[in-house]
Amino acid sequence: MALLTTVTSSIPGLLTHLVRVEDWVTAASLADFLGVTPRSVRSYVAALNARIPDGVVVESGAQGYRAAAAARAALREGSVEPGSPRDRLHQLVRRLLESEQPLDVHNTADEIFVSSATIEGDLARVRGLLGGSGLTLERQGSQVWLQGTEMAQRRLFSRLVHDQADMESLDFPALMRVLGEGAVGAEAYGRFKNDLVEALGGLGYFVNEYAIADVLMHVAIAADRIARGRPLAMGSGHLRDDEVAVGEVLDELALRHFGIRFGGGDREFLTTVVLSRVAAPRLDSVRELARQRVPPVVEQAVLDACAAAAAEFLIDLSGDDFTWRLILHVQNLSERVVGAAWSRNPLTRTLKASYPMIFEVAVYIANTLQERLGIPLVDEEIAYIAIHVGARLERNRTDDAPPTATIVCPGYHDLDSLLRSSVDRSLGQAIQVVRVVTRADPDWAALDSDLILTTIAPPRHSDRIITIPLFLTDADVERVHAAAMRVRRSRRLARLRTELEKYFARRSFVRDLDAASGEEAIIRRLGALLVTEGVIDDSYVERSVERERMSSTAFTESLAVPHALSMTATRTAIAVGMSDRPIPWGENRVLVVVMVAFSDSDRAAFQTVFEQLVEVFSERDRVQRLVHKGTDLPAFLDELVAVIDG
Secondary structure, rough: OOOOOOOOOOOOOOOHHHHHHOOOOOOHHHHHHHOOOOOHHHHHHHHHHHHOOOOOOOEEEOOEEEEOOOHHHHHHHEEEEEEEEHHHHHHHHHHHOOOOOOEEHHHHHHOOOOOOHHHHHHHHHHHHHHHOOEEEEEOOOOEEEEEOOOHHHHHHHHHHHHHHHOOOOOHHHHHHHHHHHOOOHHHHHHHHHHHHHHHHHHOEEEOOOOHHHHHHHHHHHHHHHHHHEEEEHHOOOOOOOHHHHHHHHHHHHHHHOOOOOOOOHHHHHHHHHHHOOOOHHHHHHHHHHHHHHHHHHHHHHHHHHHHHHHHHOOOOOOOOOHHHHHHHHHHHHHHHHOOOOOOOOOOOHHHHHOOOHHHHHHHHHHHHHHHHHHHOOOOOHHHHHHHHHHHHHHOOOOOOOOEEEEEEEEOOOOOHHHHHHHHHHHOOOOOOOEEEEOOOOOHHHHHOOOOOEEEEOOOOOOOOEEEOOOOOOOHHHHHHHHHHHHHHHHHHHHHHHHHHHHHHHEEEEEEOOOOOOOOOHHHHHHHHHHHHHHOOOHHHHHHHHHHHHHHOOOOOOOOOOOOOOHHHHHEOOEEEEEEEEEEEEOOOEEEEEEEEEEHHOOHHHHHHHHHHHHHHOOOOHHHHEEEEEEOOHHHHHHHHHHHHHH
């Protein structure tokens, strides 16, 4: 007795309302409640009852309508809940994409149980969805249809899937909702994915699991359209050997799992999707492949962008592995841009919030590439560049050495050596053992390492002293790991305290930011304070606005850090603005805005301040405390130090 269908999902809460009222309700009252006409109410009731074999869920009478005895059970089994306006919009778009003939506005309204006026409103929203897709909505009288190529129609399908997934990683339920009834089930795509990953590995590729959902989406759309007799037109036919091999894999897997064959156009398109999004060549072939595929202008643009970023942020971005993988990635990116097919990155928010400095370097590189190659870059594509940058910096990381540790283990046979070996094996990357003390009465005051791991009771309690047994358990290892993380965090926060007190501009503190004024107005207000201080000029403010337009600087849910990409201030200074009301900033709503201006001589401090500032403001209760107690700059700094100290 399942009621969940495309039709009933468009019936907004009628049955739920009747069950709640538990009495007769007139057609006029229901029409007012639902925002439809009495005629639509009658259609809703008929549609609901038609779904119940030999029964009804809504009774009709002279007094109107009421829930029948079977209504509650039907709700439990079929979850007949209101469909959202977005669901109805997507249903309308699917009809337009799948119909061989123009749709009649009035007939469509009757079929999905809404008024013609509602359909007219939805058609206006459809036009908004079409921007950049290559499709237009044409109309003659009450007849409407989409005009554009098959590729453009598929681009719109992919846009619907991303919209259904609510900006998170793509999922099969969202895909199935967009493709509608008759689509191949999610199980088949799961098996297709597993076989594809295995086959690509056999061809010598690494597979980007973060982006493979995008590939499966395009495969699913292609399979569905081919099944409906709508393949892509023949491709160019000019494929490299590596492209031919991947195309053959895709065709064989489609036949095995979906019972279809990809034609030349679909095979060529999907091969490009695979090679530009998820199939990365192994190290020994990266350079050769890049030389074959990448135009000199792209190669040089990437080299120049990395050199400029390295000089600006005082970091090392050299190395063939990093350079050639990034060059190949940018070429793949440029190919995706041609098809207006951005790649979804589920790590975008995490990268932005947890590694703001790395993301900032990626923004700098992306800005240079945009200027040189004309490639507009969204946050999700910038995040992939950030992954490359982060991997390179992680290999070079020396400034964040692990905490030092002293082991105290009184001598007995070789137990101290066994314990040292156990610590090295279990905690070798988390701590650095600098000394082993085998005395039963060590000079505790002389043990100046970050941590002390002791098998005997210390004379006094200390956060840096951890008592451990001779033979480590998993719980002991976790306790030491936690202590090491506390040391690292304490180091970082100590650096932040020093830097912040040094750089805050005394007369650049605003307690009453206007939450409704908008991002650019706030940037200009804080920037004007720094201009008055003689720290920056007006051009720096404008470059900060431009930087904000490229990618939001709201690195946490509470904090925005606007700044220019170039560090050209006469001296380093920070302006602070706060608001009691949340300020819309990108996708977040912040309470604190910190505008930073760094001079060329202080750019090495950028990473310390930037990353640690974001960390302090990553917890909302801290932010509320700062906003509440930071009535002026001295009070704000006092509270900030208190927060840092814990």
